[in-house]
Amino acid sequence: MTNPKPGLKVALLGCGVVGSQVVRLLREQADDLAARIGAPLELAGVAVRRPGRKRDVDLDPALITTDAEALVTRDDVDIVVEVIGGIEPARSLILAAMAKGKSVVTANKALLAEDGATIHRAARENGVDLYFEASVAGAIPLLRPLRESLAGDRIRRVLGIVNGTTNYILDKMDSTGASFTEALEEAQALGYAEADPTADVEGFDAAAKAAILAGLAFHSRVTAADVHREGITEITASDVASAKAMGYVIKLLAICAKTEDGRSIGVRVHPAMIPRSHPLAGVREAYNAVFVEAESAGRLMFYGAGAGGAPTASAVLGDIVAVARNRLAGTVGPEELTYADLKVHPMGETITRYYVSLDVADKPGVLARVAEVFARHDVSIQTVRQEGRGDDAQLVLVTHQATDAALSATVQDLGRLDIVRAVASVMRVEGDDTP
Numbered sequence: 445m446t447n448p449k450p451g452l453k454v455a456l457l458g459c460g461v462v463g464s465q466v467v468r469l470l471r472e473q474a475d476d477l478a479a480r481i482g483a484p485l486e487l488a489g490v491a492v493r494r495p496g497r498k499r500d501v502d503l504d505p506a507l508i509t510t511d512a513e514a515l516v517t518r519d520d521v522d523i524v525v526e527v528i529g530g531i532e533p534a535r536s537l538i539l540a541a542m543a544k545g546k547s548v549v550t551a552n553k554a555l556l557a558e559d560g561a562t563i564h565r566a567a568r569e570n571g572v573d574l575y576f577e578a579s580v581a582g583a584i585p586l587l588r589p590l591r592e593s594l595a596g597d598r599i600r601r602v603l604g605i606v607n608g609t610t611n612y613i614l615d616k617m618d619s620t621g622a623s624f625t626e627a628l629e630e631a632q633a634l635g636y637a638e639a640d641p642t643a644d645v646e647g648f649d650a651a652a653k654a655a656i657l658a659g660l661a662f663h664s665r666v667t668a669a670d671v672h673r674e675g676i677t678e679i680t681a682s683d684v685a686s687a688k689a690m691g692y693v694i695k696l697l698a699i700c701a702k703t704e705d706g707r708s709i710g711v712r713v714h715p716a717m718i719p720r721s722h723p724l725a726g727v728r729e730a731y732n733a734v735f736v737e738a739e740s741a742g743r744l745m746f747y748g749a750g751a752g753g754a755p756t757a758s759a760v761l762g763d764i765v766a767v768a769r770n771r772l773a774g775t776v777g778p779e780e781l782t783y784a785d786l787k788v789h790p791m792g793e794t795i796t797r798y799y800v801s802l803d804v805a806d807k808p809g810v811l812a813r814v815a816e817v818f819a820r821h822d823v824s825i826q827t828v829r830q831e832g833r834g835d836d837a838q839l840v841l842v843t844h845q846a847t848d849a850a851l852s853a854t855v856q857d858l859g860r861l862d863i864v865r866a867v868a869s870v871m872r873v874e875g876d877d878t879p
């Protein structure tokens with residue numbers, strides 16, 4: 445009979461929405477996990493901020509500590525799982541753990557998008573693993589496919605819905621005609637949106653995820669500060685209805701794309717109209733989905749739960765198993781590669797299509813004057829349609845591809861025309877192959 449391998453000890457930082465589910469799964473699936481890894485996992489301790497707080501999982505009080513640093517540097521700990529979130533103390537704790545030779549699993553998109561370079565360098569220098577599958581799109585296996593399964597291909601574009609809260613809000617606005625405020629209140633009542641929803645509705649959460657995705661897809665260093673970001677707070681019920689009337693739906697998209705010449709990348713998060721026939725249009729409620737376009741693989745779509753305790757804990761557990769296997773084998777997983785070192789180009793150079801809605805005077809010659817402004821900035825109009833009459837007249841235009849800078853200049857000049865009462869709405873149009 446062979447001797448069973450000694451167990452691996454896991455230190456958990458944080459026991460909130462995600463951490464409590466990590467504890468539950470570690471416990472409930474202990475035998476399966478041991479069989480898959482080849483050695484049992486043992487919870488060494490759980491660091492929290494408020495030890496007396498009621499939690500979604502029963503914890504042996506002997507495991508709980510508020511001294512996270514002492515926990516992560518304990519000699520017997522092999523793997524540190526960080527699900528505290530935010531920049532500090534998460535960063536210092538991860539660095540302290542790595543300096544002591546511990547492998548790290550984290551779900552912390554904010555930290556990786558702000559200072560991934562420091563964390564990845566520390567992992568490399570200390571010869572330990574850094575796995576972070578749960579940091580983007582929760583349960584969806586996405587980062588491992590990008591960095592491993594697609595390592596033999598060239599990715600051209602990643603287009604995704606990576607924030608469940610905003611997708612829920614936009615979906616409700618689309619299906620019920622609700623205003624942004626009404627849909628947000630419903631999302632809060634159901635626990636999708638936080639009491640302070642800023643990170644979600646202003647696009648910060650999606651921008652952090654976009655930075656991580658772009659870095660992996662294009663082997664370059666991308667931070668949250670590189671990402672052009674717009675949220676969904678300005679989207680009106682009338683925008684949603686207008687999109688619907690034209691066969692589109694509005695989604696908050698994260699888009700990471702290489703330019704045609706392959707010299708730079710664009711990374712942006714903003715609401716956009718996509719055709720109702722596009723696979724992302726069918727992503728309802730709080731689900732996430734990411735569409736990857738690669739040179740040889742073609743178009744791939746990854747879909748599933750992007751948030752929530754158990755789904756996110758599933759991704760964390762997958763990383764724990766990978767890291768545990770690596771430790772037993774005396775190896776580490778693939779390093780972060782930034783060899784391509786592509787620069788992120790300014791938003792003005794982004795090329796896409798646009799929807800522009802103008803409140804206009806309803807009289808002969810208006811269309812010609814509006815068209816002249818588009819022509820002056822070399823923005824070609826694909827479709828134009830008038831809605832309403834008299835004082836309620838609106839011109840709704842959809843352009844061919846143009847640069848963001850050209851479109852912005854067009855919109856500025858349109859706003860100066862005496863026949864334009866207001867530029868009611870401007871939105872990018874994505875997801876079809878119209879040039």
Ligand SMILES: NC(=O)C1=CN([C@@H]2O[C@H](COP(=O)(O)OP(=O)(O)OC[C@H]3O[C@@H](n4cnc5c(N)ncnc54)[C@H](OP(=O)(O)O)[C@@H]3O)[C@@H](O)[C@H]2O)C=CC1
Pocket residue numbers: 457458459460461462463491492493494495497510512526527528529530533551552553554578579582750751752753756
């Ligand atoms: N929730 C989700 O659906 C998803 C979350 N993530 C990421 O997972 C991570 C965790 O998120 P979530 O579980 O929702 O967060 P929660 O706010 O629910 O939990 C955070 C936990 O960290 C603990 N904590 C906070 N500060 C400290 C500190 N200084 N020292 C020790 N412990 C501390 C808290 O302790 P106490 O309980 O005592 O207050 C709490 O247990 C974040 O990085 C988040 O972005 C990723 C994907 C989805």
Ligand SMILES: N[C@@H](CC=O)C(=O)O
Pocket residue numbers: 581582606607608609610636644649750751752
């Ligand atoms: N707040 C996020 C969940 C965590 O990543 C979302 O709504 O998708």
